[in-house]
Every structure is written in C-alpha cells, then in structure tokens.
Amino acid sequence: MFTTIKACTDFIFTLKAVDFKREPLVMMREVLARLGDPQNKLRTIHLAGSNGKGSTVNVLREMLEDAGYRVGAFTSPHLTRVNERMTINGTQISDEQFLQYMNNIASIIEAHYNGDYPSFFEVVTLIMFQYFAEEEVDFALIETGLGGRLDATNVITPLVSIITTISLEHTAFLGDTYAKVAFEKAGIIKEGVPVVVGVKNDEALDVIQKVAQERHAECLVLGNYFHVVAKNQGIVMQTFNYRNANVEINNIQLKMAGEHQIANASLAITAMDILREQGHIQLTEQSMRQALQNAQWAGRFEQFPNNIVLDGAHNSEGTAALIQTLQTVYPNHHYRFIYAALSDKDHANSIALMDGIASSMSFTQIGMPNAMPAEKLAMLSTHNDKQYDANWQAIVRSVIQSKGLHDIVVITGSLYFIAEVRQWLQEEVR
Missing domain, CATH: 3.90.190.20 (Mur ligase, C-terminal domain)
Structure with missing residues (x-):
C-alpha cells in the first residue's frame, strides 16, 4: 500500500506500456469488475483524435458547468502534476483521493496478478473511473490516451463520441497511413451511438464513416451535417457563425485563438445539441455563448x-x-x-x-x-x-x-x- 502521494506517483511513472504483455483491455475489464464496474455508473462523452481533444473537452466542460452540471474531465498529458488529468468542475482530484483509489487497485493487483501492474495510463484510467463514479458526476468527459480501439478508456458506452482530427502520429502503434490511424481512432464508435467528426482528410473520413455505418451510428461530419464560418480574429477574442439542420447561432465569441479552435468549438456545440435532443441536458443558447467566451486551454496558443x-x-x-x-x-x-x-x-x-x-x-x-x-x-x-x-x-x-x-x-x-x-x-x- 502507498502512504504518500510522492511514493505513489513515483511508482506509477515507472510503469511502461511496452512492459505490459497481456491482451489489450482484458485486464482493464477484470480489474474494473473487481472494483464494481464504476465506468458503468457514468454518463460519458468519449473523445479521440490526433489534435484538439483537450480544447474540445474544455469547451464541453464550460458549457455543461455553465448550465449547472457537475462535470468530470479526464485529459492528458498533465502539465505539472498527475492530478491535473482528472478534475471535477475544474478542481483536481485531491492527493488523499488519488491515494485511496490507487490503493484499491494495488490490493487487487497484489492479490490477483502477483504484483504485475498494467501501464501508467491504465492505472490512472482506473483511478479516474473510481473517482468520477464515487463523486457521482453528472457527466464525464473522457479523452483517449493513444488511438481508441485498444485504448484503456474504451470500456465505456458513451452518450456521444467525438473524433476531432486525424494525422500521422504514433505510427509504430497506430499504423503508417491515414486509413490505419483512422481505423484505430474509429474504435471508440459504439453500436447506435452518434459520433461527431471534425476530420477533413478524405482517406481517414471514409474509414470513419464506414465504421459508423457498420455500427449503425449516426455520423455527423463538420462541413456536411454542421457548418461554421469564421468572421474575425482579434488578439483577445474571435467570432464565428454556426449552423446545423436544427440550430443557427451567429456572432459567437470564442476566447481560444485560431480557426482550428472554431472547429473544436463546433464539435462541442454539435455534441451538446445531440444531448439536448436526446433529453439528457437542458442548455440555453446564452449558456453556450458564455461558455465559449470563457473557455481557454493552457499550453494551446x-x-x-x-x-x-x-x-x-x-x-x-x-x-x-x-x-x-x-x-x-x-x-x-x-x-x-x-x-x-x-x-x-x-x-x-x-x-x-x-x-x-x-x-x-x-x-x-x-x-x-x-x-x-x-x-x-x-x-x-x-x-x-x-x-x-x-x-x-x-x-x-x-x-x-x-x-x-x-x-x-x-x-x-x-x-x-x-x-x-x-x-x-x-x-x-x-
């Protein structure tokens, strides 16, 4: 058992994915079952993509918080301390809670797996699921760590999935073509669960749309189902227009700079519109506008x-x-x-x-x-x-x-x- 946060984090930082030889996700599901399957107690939005996940999560969080919901967010990497990866309404998990949930995992690993721990990311994912479930968040926004299909987070059935962008990255793990990377990211698409897509590369988009069709998941693509038009970019704020078949919002102010951030914001708006249509949330246009004015993300422009x-x-x-x-x-x-x-x-x-x-x-x-x-x-x-x-x-x-x-x-x-x-x-x- 770990008694200090330093001993705990020093240890988990030594856990490498390359040292982990079991079948992907098998151990995750087994340990989660022993923990009471906390992931099944959460209403989630699942995000994959090469860029833009953190910014999109941040916009989603601001919108839901502004509407009065209690929101867990799981992001990576952290900038200063590992606690940053899991927050509730912007507040990081405490050291005491982190230790408590880690010790729950440690007791299972020692008793059932001879002390053979999974990777760092799988451990923090297990901590996150326990934390959000015990704190009874209204919604959990969950970023994949690497890829999607075999990612430690891919044990959930979300209310909506989001795939932000596709680029050639981590090619040793995800493949060396846009199609191969897209197939891995598209692994988060679940049967009948809508997926919101910001991907522009045709090769990648074809793969994502095919997977969505096979899984009977509505595929809502930027530039097809919903559209944005950038208006002007200032040093402090930029403005844009958004529309889809049901909604039109003009002169939206966005604090985050860059046309790519307009795309990320539009993914979040579309996901919120889906949740509103499904009856999961009540969200006014004013709440949405206020959130977009406030949203910012450390280390991104x-x-x-x-x-x-x-x-x-x-x-x-x-x-x-x-x-x-x-x-x-x-x-x-x-x-x-x-x-x-x-x-x-x-x-x-x-x-x-x-x-x-x-x-x-x-x-x-x-x-x-x-x-x-x-x-x-x-x-x-x-x-x-x-x-x-x-x-x-x-x-x-x-x-x-x-x-x-x-x-x-x-x-x-x-x-x-x-x-x-x-x-x-x-x-x-x-």
Missing part, C-alpha cells in the same frame, strides 16, 4: 507577456494550425521558433512548415528518455538562421533576451516541453 506564445503543436497538423493562427493574430511580425519534441513524431514536416515562415529556428530537448536530441532536430531544418542547444533554459532565455520589438517568440513541440517552459516562465515573471 497561450500568450505570455513580452510577445511570447506557447503552443503544444506536437505534429504537422498542429503546426499548420499554429502557423495559421500566428499569421492571423500577429500579422506583420517576425516569428522566432523554439522547438523540442519526442522521438515518435513527424518532425520533418513540422520543421519544414516552421522553416517557411520563421525568422529564426532554435532547437532544444527535455530530459525524457524518448526525447529527440536537439542536434538531430536541427539537422532536419534548412533555415539559414538556426541553432541548437540541449539546455532548453539557456536557449529560451537567449532567444527572449535577443528578441526585437516586432518579434514573436513561439515555443512549441511536445506538451511535456511546454509544461516545463510554462512553469519556468511563470516563475521568471514573478
């Missing part, structure tokens, strides 16, 4: 003083969205990129996109076993003004100190990198 932007664009699709947002919010500026990432991503395409608009490129790395070395990242860049340094604090400080009046320092890449820089910047600003 997060603006700091002194013209610094943090964005966890960890694949080429995210990088393209970041660049579009930069050019809309900060036209006529110079963009000085600082990039660090893990080794399982499509760096060449992301770096090529940044090279195309950057005034300078800087590469660094973080202290994780699967971090891509700064030098190797730099080798992928063709920019005339590039540098690399394995010490991320040194390179971030150097770029900030040397920036000009019209320079925007854009710190991007892995969310783990963003988390470290974000905490450092907050301390530096004090």
